[in-house]
Amino acid sequence: MGMTRWWRHAFADEGEVRAVLDAAAMARLTERVRASEARHSGEIRLCVEAGLPWAWLRRPVRERALAVFAELGVWDTEANNGVLVYLLLADRAIEIVADRGVMRHAPAGHWDAVVATMREAFRAGRFEDGLAQAIDAVDALLLRHFPLAEGERNPNELPDAPHVR
Incomplete structure (x- = not known):
């Protein structure tokens, strides 16, 4: 691990997340998740982490995303159809973790x-747009394979607001 990477993570905090996703952007992303989940039975969770805790710096980002997936309970939805979109801001690393119910329907290379x-x-510095595009892509897959029946409501199993660490 290089000193530059260590430095980026050592001093990363929620303020850096707020610099690229202000309160208005967070509200719009929350509403986009809420609107999506009104159309299907899946759950979408966004997590934006400024930097990794020291103990995670030598481990793959995918492992961290899997740990966050478990910690936030994305795996614990009734139909096993939760999806986590994880952004590690310090590394600009992106991971998408989908539960087994969704993975059965995701074609190779989809994520x-x-x-x-x-x-x-x-x-291009358009963090809100990138996350909105991810929500839309997850929404399309969930709508295709987990649509709500006429008049059916999706109980909200997970918070809609992005989780910031």
Whole structure:
């Protein structure tokens, strides 16, 4: 691990997240998740982490995303159809973790394509747009495979607001 990476993580905090996603952006992302979940039985969770805790610096980002997936209870939905979109801001690393119910329906390369789209938006400094595109991509998959029946309501099993660490 290089000193530059250590430095980025050592001094990363929620203020850096707020610099790229202000309160208004967070509100719009929350509403986008809420509107999506009104159309299908899946659950979408966003997590934006400024930097990794010291103990995680030598481990793969995917492991951290899996730990956050478990910690936030995304795996614990009734139909096993939760999806976590994880952004590690210090590294600009993106991971999408989908529960087994969703993974049965995701074609090979699906999440890689979503991540590539997000990465392009992030490179341009459009963090809200990148996360909104990810929500829309997850929504399309969940709507196709877990639609709500006419008049059916989706109980909100997880918070809709992005989780900031």
